[in-house]
Amino acid sequence: MRWKALCTVLLLGLALPFAVAVVAPARAENLISALSSDRVNIESNFTGTRIVVFGEISRDALTVARPDPYDLAVVVSGPEQQVTTRRKGRFMGIWVNRDSETFENVPSFLAVHTTRAPYEMASRTVLERHRIGLNNLNLPIAVASDVPIGDRDNFRAAFLRLRIQSGLYQEETESIEFLSDSLFRTSVSLPANVPVGEYTVSTYLLRGGALLAQAEERLTIAKSGFEQFTYRLAYQNSALYGLLAVALAIFTGWLAGVIFRRD
Incomplete structure:
Protein backbone atom coordinates (compact mmCIF):
# COMPACT_ATOMS: atom_id res chain seq x y z
CA MET A 1 0.00 0.00 0.00
CA ARG A 2 2.80 2.36 0.81
CA TRP A 3 4.45 1.73 -2.57
CA LYS A 4 1.16 2.37 -4.37
CA ALA A 5 0.66 5.66 -2.50
CA LEU A 6 4.25 6.74 -3.27
CA CYS A 7 3.83 5.95 -6.97
CA THR A 8 0.58 7.89 -7.05
CA VAL A 9 2.25 10.95 -5.54
CA LEU A 10 5.14 10.77 -8.02
CA LEU A 11 2.77 10.48 -10.99
CA LEU A 12 0.78 13.48 -9.78
CA GLY A 13 3.99 15.49 -9.36
CA LEU A 14 5.07 14.71 -12.92
CA ALA A 15 1.66 15.40 -14.41
CA LEU A 16 1.03 18.70 -12.60
CA PRO A 17 3.42 20.88 -14.69
CA PHE A 18 1.87 19.59 -17.92
CA ALA A 19 -1.62 20.28 -16.62
CA VAL A 20 -0.67 23.83 -15.63
CA ALA A 21 0.92 24.40 -19.05
CA VAL A 22 -2.30 23.29 -20.75
CA VAL A 23 -4.59 25.37 -18.55
CA ALA A 24 -2.46 28.57 -18.47
CA PRO A 25 -3.09 30.64 -21.60
CA ALA A 26 -0.11 31.82 -23.65
CA ARG A 27 0.51 35.56 -23.90
CA ALA A 28 -0.80 36.73 -27.26
CA GLU A 29 1.15 40.00 -27.29
CA ASN A 30 4.58 40.86 -25.98
CA LEU A 31 6.06 44.33 -25.57
CA ILE A 32 9.72 45.22 -26.08
CA SER A 33 11.01 48.73 -25.25
CA ALA A 34 14.35 50.54 -25.19
CA LEU A 35 15.81 54.02 -24.64
CA SER A 36 18.06 56.11 -26.85
CA SER A 37 20.18 56.68 -23.73
CA ASP A 38 19.86 55.22 -20.25
CA ARG A 39 21.96 57.97 -18.62
CA VAL A 40 21.79 61.77 -18.73
CA ASN A 41 24.69 63.80 -17.32
CA ILE A 42 23.95 67.31 -16.05
CA GLU A 43 26.82 69.78 -16.42
CA SER A 44 27.06 73.55 -16.01
CA ASN A 45 25.86 74.17 -19.58
CA PHE A 46 22.90 71.77 -19.35
CA THR A 47 19.76 73.38 -20.82
CA GLY A 48 17.60 70.29 -21.13
CA THR A 49 17.54 67.34 -23.47
CA ARG A 50 15.27 64.73 -25.01
CA ILE A 51 15.26 60.96 -24.83
CA VAL A 52 13.61 58.66 -27.34
CA VAL A 53 11.56 55.70 -26.16
CA PHE A 54 11.04 53.10 -28.86
CA GLY A 55 9.96 49.52 -29.08
CA GLU A 56 8.07 46.76 -30.80
CA ILE A 57 4.81 44.92 -30.29
CA SER A 58 5.31 41.23 -31.05
CA ARG A 59 2.39 38.89 -31.50
CA ASP A 60 2.13 35.16 -31.32
CA ALA A 61 1.69 33.49 -34.70
CA LEU A 62 -1.59 31.93 -33.57
CA THR A 63 -3.04 35.20 -32.23
CA VAL A 64 -6.39 36.07 -33.75
CA ALA A 65 -6.66 39.65 -34.98
CA ARG A 66 -8.59 41.87 -32.57
CA PRO A 67 -11.13 44.44 -33.77
CA ASP A 68 -9.90 47.29 -31.55
CA PRO A 69 -6.66 49.17 -32.31
CA TYR A 70 -3.66 49.03 -30.01
CA ASP A 71 -3.20 51.76 -27.40
CA LEU A 72 0.19 52.66 -25.98
CA ALA A 73 1.20 54.72 -22.95
CA VAL A 74 4.74 55.72 -21.98
CA VAL A 75 5.16 56.96 -18.40
CA VAL A 76 8.48 58.46 -17.27
CA SER A 77 8.50 58.81 -13.48
CA GLY A 78 11.21 60.39 -11.30
CA PRO A 79 12.15 59.66 -7.68
CA GLU A 80 9.26 60.01 -5.25
CA GLN A 81 9.25 62.77 -2.66
CA GLN A 82 7.08 64.57 -0.11
CA VAL A 83 5.74 67.93 -1.25
CA THR A 84 3.90 70.66 0.65
CA THR A 85 1.58 73.01 -1.24
CA ARG A 86 0.85 76.30 0.53
CA ARG A 87 -1.79 78.96 0.02
CA LYS A 88 -1.17 82.62 0.84
CA GLY A 89 -3.66 84.77 2.68
CA ARG A 90 -3.83 88.28 4.11
CA PHE A 91 -2.81 88.70 7.75
CA MET A 92 -2.81 92.23 9.16
CA GLY A 93 -2.45 93.61 5.65
CA ILE A 94 0.47 91.30 4.73
CA TRP A 95 0.35 88.29 2.40
CA VAL A 96 1.68 85.26 4.30
CA ASN A 97 1.47 81.48 3.99
CA ARG A 98 -1.70 80.25 5.66
CA ASP A 99 -3.23 76.86 4.82
CA SER A 100 -1.11 74.02 3.48
CA GLU A 101 -1.48 70.45 2.25
CA THR A 102 1.34 67.88 2.27
CA PHE A 103 1.37 65.04 -0.26
CA GLU A 104 3.57 61.95 -0.06
CA ASN A 105 4.91 59.49 -2.62
CA VAL A 106 4.75 62.18 -5.29
CA PRO A 107 6.93 61.68 -8.39
CA SER A 108 9.44 64.53 -8.70
CA PHE A 109 9.06 64.28 -12.48
CA LEU A 110 6.24 62.79 -14.51
CA ALA A 111 5.83 62.64 -18.28
CA VAL A 112 2.91 60.77 -19.83
CA HIS A 113 2.74 60.12 -23.58
CA THR A 114 -0.24 58.28 -25.06
CA THR A 115 -1.68 57.35 -28.44
CA ARG A 116 -4.95 59.09 -27.52
CA ALA A 117 -6.68 60.65 -24.52
CA PRO A 118 -6.18 58.41 -21.46
CA TYR A 119 -9.89 58.30 -20.57
CA GLU A 120 -10.54 56.69 -23.97
CA MET A 121 -8.00 53.92 -23.40
CA ALA A 122 -9.11 52.16 -20.21
CA SER A 123 -11.10 52.42 -17.01
CA ARG A 124 -10.09 54.89 -14.32
CA THR A 125 -8.98 52.04 -12.07
CA VAL A 126 -6.40 50.86 -14.62
CA LEU A 127 -5.26 54.41 -15.37
CA GLU A 128 -4.77 55.30 -11.70
CA ARG A 129 -2.88 52.09 -10.97
CA HIS A 130 -0.27 52.89 -13.62
CA ARG A 131 -0.38 56.73 -13.44
CA ILE A 132 -1.52 57.08 -17.02
CA GLY A 133 -2.59 60.73 -17.21
CA LEU A 134 -2.06 63.61 -14.81
CA ASN A 135 -5.73 63.61 -13.84
CA ASN A 136 -5.29 59.98 -12.76
CA LEU A 137 -2.35 60.68 -10.46
CA ASN A 138 -3.13 59.70 -6.89
CA LEU A 139 -1.81 62.25 -4.37
CA PRO A 140 -2.07 60.70 -0.88
CA ILE A 141 -2.02 63.10 2.06
CA ALA A 142 1.08 62.67 4.24
CA VAL A 143 -0.23 64.00 7.54
CA ALA A 144 -3.54 64.88 9.15
CA SER A 145 -4.91 67.91 7.37
CA ASP A 146 -7.02 70.78 8.68
CA VAL A 147 -8.08 71.69 5.13
CA PRO A 148 -11.80 71.03 4.55
CA ILE A 149 -12.47 68.06 2.29
CA GLY A 150 -14.25 70.24 -0.24
CA ASP A 151 -11.18 72.50 -0.48
CA ARG A 152 -8.58 69.79 -1.03
CA ASP A 153 -9.21 69.68 -4.78
CA ASN A 154 -8.00 73.28 -4.96
CA PHE A 155 -4.63 72.31 -3.44
CA ARG A 156 -4.36 69.34 -5.81
CA ALA A 157 -5.14 71.57 -8.80
CA ALA A 158 -2.60 74.17 -7.63
CA PHE A 159 0.09 71.50 -7.20
CA LEU A 160 -0.47 70.13 -10.71
CA ARG A 161 -0.59 73.63 -12.22
CA LEU A 162 2.75 74.63 -10.68
CA ARG A 163 4.41 71.39 -11.74
CA ILE A 164 3.16 71.79 -15.31
CA GLN A 165 4.35 75.39 -15.46
CA SER A 166 7.84 74.36 -14.33
CA GLY A 167 7.97 71.62 -16.98
CA LEU A 168 8.28 68.84 -14.40
CA TYR A 169 4.85 67.37 -15.26
CA GLN A 170 3.88 66.75 -18.87
CA GLU A 171 1.05 65.03 -20.67
CA GLU A 172 1.01 64.66 -24.44
CA THR A 173 -1.70 62.76 -26.28
CA GLU A 174 -1.26 61.37 -29.79
CA SER A 175 2.49 61.74 -29.27
CA ILE A 176 3.46 58.09 -29.88
CA GLU A 177 4.29 57.46 -33.52
CA PHE A 178 3.81 54.06 -35.13
CA LEU A 179 6.62 53.47 -37.63
CA SER A 180 4.90 50.27 -38.78
CA ASP A 181 2.18 47.96 -37.54
CA SER A 182 4.44 46.89 -34.66
CA LEU A 183 7.23 49.49 -34.29
CA PHE A 184 6.66 52.69 -32.30
CA ARG A 185 8.60 55.64 -30.90
CA THR A 186 8.10 58.83 -28.86
CA SER A 187 10.36 61.64 -27.69
CA VAL A 188 10.25 62.81 -24.06
CA SER A 189 11.54 66.25 -23.10
CA LEU A 190 13.68 66.64 -19.97
CA PRO A 191 13.83 70.30 -18.82
CA ALA A 192 16.89 72.06 -17.43
CA ASN A 193 15.51 71.79 -13.87
CA VAL A 194 14.94 68.03 -14.03
CA PRO A 195 15.76 66.40 -10.65
CA VAL A 196 18.62 63.93 -10.39
CA GLY A 197 18.05 60.32 -9.44
CA GLU A 198 16.86 56.99 -10.76
CA TYR A 199 13.89 57.14 -13.14
CA THR A 200 11.45 54.49 -14.30
CA VAL A 201 10.32 54.43 -17.93
CA SER A 202 7.22 52.23 -18.19
CA THR A 203 5.49 51.31 -21.45
CA TYR A 204 1.97 49.88 -21.40
CA LEU A 205 0.13 48.10 -24.20
CA LEU A 206 -3.67 48.24 -24.00
CA ARG A 207 -6.50 47.16 -26.23
CA GLY A 208 -10.22 47.41 -25.66
CA GLY A 209 -9.59 48.80 -22.16
CA ALA A 210 -7.50 45.80 -21.07
CA LEU A 211 -3.80 45.84 -20.24
CA LEU A 212 -2.13 43.28 -22.50
CA ALA A 213 1.56 43.76 -21.74
CA GLN A 214 4.04 46.14 -20.18
CA ALA A 215 7.78 46.81 -20.22
CA GLU A 216 10.06 48.79 -17.93
CA GLU A 217 13.41 50.49 -18.40
CA ARG A 218 15.69 52.41 -16.01
CA LEU A 219 17.01 55.90 -16.63
CA THR A 220 19.71 57.61 -14.54
CA ILE A 221 19.97 61.40 -14.35
CA ALA A 222 23.09 62.55 -12.51
CA LYS A 223 25.27 65.60 -12.15
CA SER A 224 28.83 65.36 -13.43
Whole structure:
Protein backbone atom coordinates (compact mmCIF):
# COMPACT_ATOMS: atom_id res chain seq x y z
CA MET A 1 0.00 0.00 0.00
CA ARG A 2 2.80 2.36 0.81
CA TRP A 3 4.45 1.73 -2.57
CA LYS A 4 1.16 2.37 -4.37
CA ALA A 5 0.66 5.66 -2.50
CA LEU A 6 4.25 6.74 -3.27
CA CYS A 7 3.83 5.95 -6.97
CA THR A 8 0.58 7.89 -7.05
CA VAL A 9 2.25 10.95 -5.54
CA LEU A 10 5.14 10.77 -8.02
CA LEU A 11 2.77 10.48 -10.99
CA LEU A 12 0.78 13.48 -9.78
CA GLY A 13 3.99 15.49 -9.36
CA LEU A 14 5.07 14.71 -12.92
CA ALA A 15 1.66 15.40 -14.41
CA LEU A 16 1.03 18.70 -12.60
CA PRO A 17 3.42 20.88 -14.69
CA PHE A 18 1.87 19.59 -17.92
CA ALA A 19 -1.62 20.28 -16.62
CA VAL A 20 -0.67 23.83 -15.63
CA ALA A 21 0.92 24.40 -19.05
CA VAL A 22 -2.30 23.29 -20.75
CA VAL A 23 -4.59 25.37 -18.55
CA ALA A 24 -2.46 28.57 -18.47
CA PRO A 25 -3.09 30.64 -21.60
CA ALA A 26 -0.11 31.82 -23.65
CA ARG A 27 0.51 35.56 -23.90
CA ALA A 28 -0.80 36.73 -27.26
CA GLU A 29 1.15 40.00 -27.29
CA ASN A 30 4.58 40.86 -25.98
CA LEU A 31 6.06 44.33 -25.57
CA ILE A 32 9.72 45.22 -26.08
CA SER A 33 11.01 48.73 -25.25
CA ALA A 34 14.35 50.54 -25.19
CA LEU A 35 15.81 54.02 -24.64
CA SER A 36 18.06 56.11 -26.85
CA SER A 37 20.18 56.68 -23.73
CA ASP A 38 19.86 55.22 -20.25
CA ARG A 39 21.96 57.97 -18.62
CA VAL A 40 21.79 61.77 -18.73
CA ASN A 41 24.69 63.80 -17.32
CA ILE A 42 23.95 67.31 -16.05
CA GLU A 43 26.82 69.78 -16.42
CA SER A 44 27.06 73.55 -16.01
CA ASN A 45 25.86 74.17 -19.58
CA PHE A 46 22.90 71.77 -19.35
CA THR A 47 19.76 73.38 -20.82
CA GLY A 48 17.60 70.29 -21.13
CA THR A 49 17.54 67.34 -23.47
CA ARG A 50 15.27 64.73 -25.01
CA ILE A 51 15.26 60.96 -24.83
CA VAL A 52 13.61 58.66 -27.34
CA VAL A 53 11.56 55.70 -26.16
CA PHE A 54 11.04 53.10 -28.86
CA GLY A 55 9.96 49.52 -29.08
CA GLU A 56 8.07 46.76 -30.80
CA ILE A 57 4.81 44.92 -30.29
CA SER A 58 5.31 41.23 -31.05
CA ARG A 59 2.39 38.89 -31.50
CA ASP A 60 2.13 35.16 -31.32
CA ALA A 61 1.69 33.49 -34.70
CA LEU A 62 -1.59 31.93 -33.57
CA THR A 63 -3.04 35.20 -32.23
CA VAL A 64 -6.39 36.07 -33.75
CA ALA A 65 -6.66 39.65 -34.98
CA ARG A 66 -8.59 41.87 -32.57
CA PRO A 67 -11.13 44.44 -33.77
CA ASP A 68 -9.90 47.29 -31.55
CA PRO A 69 -6.66 49.17 -32.31
CA TYR A 70 -3.66 49.03 -30.01
CA ASP A 71 -3.20 51.76 -27.40
CA LEU A 72 0.19 52.66 -25.98
CA ALA A 73 1.20 54.72 -22.95
CA VAL A 74 4.74 55.72 -21.98
CA VAL A 75 5.16 56.96 -18.40
CA VAL A 76 8.48 58.46 -17.27
CA SER A 77 8.50 58.81 -13.48
CA GLY A 78 11.21 60.39 -11.30
CA PRO A 79 12.15 59.66 -7.68
CA GLU A 80 9.26 60.01 -5.25
CA GLN A 81 9.25 62.77 -2.66
CA GLN A 82 7.08 64.57 -0.11
CA VAL A 83 5.74 67.93 -1.25
CA THR A 84 3.90 70.66 0.65
CA THR A 85 1.58 73.01 -1.24
CA ARG A 86 0.85 76.30 0.53
CA ARG A 87 -1.79 78.96 0.02
CA LYS A 88 -1.17 82.62 0.84
CA GLY A 89 -3.66 84.77 2.68
CA ARG A 90 -3.83 88.28 4.11
CA PHE A 91 -2.81 88.70 7.75
CA MET A 92 -2.81 92.23 9.16
CA GLY A 93 -2.45 93.61 5.65
CA ILE A 94 0.47 91.30 4.73
CA TRP A 95 0.35 88.29 2.40
CA VAL A 96 1.68 85.26 4.30
CA ASN A 97 1.47 81.48 3.99
CA ARG A 98 -1.70 80.25 5.66
CA ASP A 99 -3.23 76.86 4.82
CA SER A 100 -1.11 74.02 3.48
CA GLU A 101 -1.48 70.45 2.25
CA THR A 102 1.34 67.88 2.27
CA PHE A 103 1.37 65.04 -0.26
CA GLU A 104 3.57 61.95 -0.06
CA ASN A 105 4.91 59.49 -2.62
CA VAL A 106 4.75 62.18 -5.29
CA PRO A 107 6.93 61.68 -8.39
CA SER A 108 9.44 64.53 -8.70
CA PHE A 109 9.06 64.28 -12.48
CA LEU A 110 6.24 62.79 -14.51
CA ALA A 111 5.83 62.64 -18.28
CA VAL A 112 2.91 60.77 -19.83
CA HIS A 113 2.74 60.12 -23.58
CA THR A 114 -0.24 58.28 -25.06
CA THR A 115 -1.68 57.35 -28.44
CA ARG A 116 -4.95 59.09 -27.52
CA ALA A 117 -6.68 60.65 -24.52
CA PRO A 118 -6.18 58.41 -21.46
CA TYR A 119 -9.89 58.30 -20.57
CA GLU A 120 -10.54 56.69 -23.97
CA MET A 121 -8.00 53.92 -23.40
CA ALA A 122 -9.11 52.16 -20.21
CA SER A 123 -11.10 52.42 -17.01
CA ARG A 124 -10.09 54.89 -14.32
CA THR A 125 -8.98 52.04 -12.07
CA VAL A 126 -6.40 50.86 -14.62
CA LEU A 127 -5.26 54.41 -15.37
CA GLU A 128 -4.77 55.30 -11.70
CA ARG A 129 -2.88 52.09 -10.97
CA HIS A 130 -0.27 52.89 -13.62
CA ARG A 131 -0.38 56.73 -13.44
CA ILE A 132 -1.52 57.08 -17.02
CA GLY A 133 -2.59 60.73 -17.21
CA LEU A 134 -2.06 63.61 -14.81
CA ASN A 135 -5.73 63.61 -13.84
CA ASN A 136 -5.29 59.98 -12.76
CA LEU A 137 -2.35 60.68 -10.46
CA ASN A 138 -3.13 59.70 -6.89
CA LEU A 139 -1.81 62.25 -4.37
CA PRO A 140 -2.07 60.70 -0.88
CA ILE A 141 -2.02 63.10 2.06
CA ALA A 142 1.08 62.67 4.24
CA VAL A 143 -0.23 64.00 7.54
CA ALA A 144 -3.54 64.88 9.15
CA SER A 145 -4.91 67.91 7.37
CA ASP A 146 -7.02 70.78 8.68
CA VAL A 147 -8.08 71.69 5.13
CA PRO A 148 -11.80 71.03 4.55
CA ILE A 149 -12.47 68.06 2.29
CA GLY A 150 -14.25 70.24 -0.24
CA ASP A 151 -11.18 72.50 -0.48
CA ARG A 152 -8.58 69.79 -1.03
CA ASP A 153 -9.21 69.68 -4.78
CA ASN A 154 -8.00 73.28 -4.96
CA PHE A 155 -4.63 72.31 -3.44
CA ARG A 156 -4.36 69.34 -5.81
CA ALA A 157 -5.14 71.57 -8.80
CA ALA A 158 -2.60 74.17 -7.63
CA PHE A 159 0.09 71.50 -7.20
CA LEU A 160 -0.47 70.13 -10.71
CA ARG A 161 -0.59 73.63 -12.22
CA LEU A 162 2.75 74.63 -10.68
CA ARG A 163 4.41 71.39 -11.74
CA ILE A 164 3.16 71.79 -15.31
CA GLN A 165 4.35 75.39 -15.46
CA SER A 166 7.84 74.36 -14.33
CA GLY A 167 7.97 71.62 -16.98
CA LEU A 168 8.28 68.84 -14.40
CA TYR A 169 4.85 67.37 -15.26
CA GLN A 170 3.88 66.75 -18.87
CA GLU A 171 1.05 65.03 -20.67
CA GLU A 172 1.01 64.66 -24.44
CA THR A 173 -1.70 62.76 -26.28
CA GLU A 174 -1.26 61.37 -29.79
CA SER A 175 2.49 61.74 -29.27
CA ILE A 176 3.46 58.09 -29.88
CA GLU A 177 4.29 57.46 -33.52
CA PHE A 178 3.81 54.06 -35.13
CA LEU A 179 6.62 53.47 -37.63
CA SER A 180 4.90 50.27 -38.78
CA ASP A 181 2.18 47.96 -37.54
CA SER A 182 4.44 46.89 -34.66
CA LEU A 183 7.23 49.49 -34.29
CA PHE A 184 6.66 52.69 -32.30
CA ARG A 185 8.60 55.64 -30.90
CA THR A 186 8.10 58.83 -28.86
CA SER A 187 10.36 61.64 -27.69
CA VAL A 188 10.25 62.81 -24.06
CA SER A 189 11.54 66.25 -23.10
CA LEU A 190 13.68 66.64 -19.97
CA PRO A 191 13.83 70.30 -18.82
CA ALA A 192 16.89 72.06 -17.43
CA ASN A 193 15.51 71.79 -13.87
CA VAL A 194 14.94 68.03 -14.03
CA PRO A 195 15.76 66.40 -10.65
CA VAL A 196 18.62 63.93 -10.39
CA GLY A 197 18.05 60.32 -9.44
CA GLU A 198 16.86 56.99 -10.76
CA TYR A 199 13.89 57.14 -13.14
CA THR A 200 11.45 54.49 -14.30
CA VAL A 201 10.32 54.43 -17.93
CA SER A 202 7.22 52.23 -18.19
CA THR A 203 5.49 51.31 -21.45
CA TYR A 204 1.97 49.88 -21.40
CA LEU A 205 0.13 48.10 -24.20
CA LEU A 206 -3.67 48.24 -24.00
CA ARG A 207 -6.50 47.16 -26.23
CA GLY A 208 -10.22 47.41 -25.66
CA GLY A 209 -9.59 48.80 -22.16
CA ALA A 210 -7.50 45.80 -21.07
CA LEU A 211 -3.80 45.84 -20.24
CA LEU A 212 -2.13 43.28 -22.50
CA ALA A 213 1.56 43.76 -21.74
CA GLN A 214 4.04 46.14 -20.18
CA ALA A 215 7.78 46.81 -20.22
CA GLU A 216 10.06 48.79 -17.93
CA GLU A 217 13.41 50.49 -18.40
CA ARG A 218 15.69 52.41 -16.01
CA LEU A 219 17.01 55.90 -16.63
CA THR A 220 19.71 57.61 -14.54
CA ILE A 221 19.97 61.40 -14.35
CA ALA A 222 23.09 62.55 -12.51
CA LYS A 223 25.27 65.60 -12.15
CA SER A 224 28.83 65.36 -13.43
CA GLY A 225 32.07 67.28 -13.07
CA PHE A 226 32.24 70.16 -10.59
CA GLU A 227 28.43 70.17 -10.21
CA GLN A 228 28.54 66.58 -8.97
CA PHE A 229 31.32 67.46 -6.48
CA THR A 230 29.38 70.38 -4.98
CA TYR A 231 26.14 68.36 -4.94
CA ARG A 232 27.71 65.51 -2.99
CA LEU A 233 29.51 67.90 -0.69
CA ALA A 234 26.30 69.80 0.13
CA TYR A 235 24.26 66.67 0.86
CA GLN A 236 26.87 64.34 2.35
CA ASN A 237 29.08 66.86 4.21
CA SER A 238 26.77 69.78 4.88
CA ALA A 239 28.88 71.21 7.73
CA LEU A 240 32.04 71.32 5.61
CA TYR A 241 30.06 72.76 2.69
CA GLY A 242 28.73 75.55 4.95
CA LEU A 243 32.21 76.40 6.25
CA LEU A 244 33.61 76.53 2.72
CA ALA A 245 30.75 78.77 1.58
CA VAL A 246 31.36 81.20 4.47
CA ALA A 247 35.12 81.20 3.83
CA LEU A 248 34.57 81.85 0.13
CA ALA A 249 32.21 84.74 0.91
CA ILE A 250 34.74 86.30 3.31
CA PHE A 251 37.55 85.92 0.80
CA THR A 252 35.44 87.42 -2.00
CA GLY A 253 34.53 90.40 0.18
CA TRP A 254 38.18 90.96 1.15
CA LEU A 255 39.35 90.69 -2.46
CA ALA A 256 36.69 93.18 -3.61
CA GLY A 257 37.82 95.58 -0.88
CA VAL A 258 41.43 95.32 -2.02
CA ILE A 259 40.58 95.83 -5.69
CA PHE A 260 38.30 98.82 -5.17
CA ARG A 261 40.18 100.39 -2.27
CA ARG A 262 40.79 104.08 -2.64
CA ASP A 263 44.18 105.40 -1.62
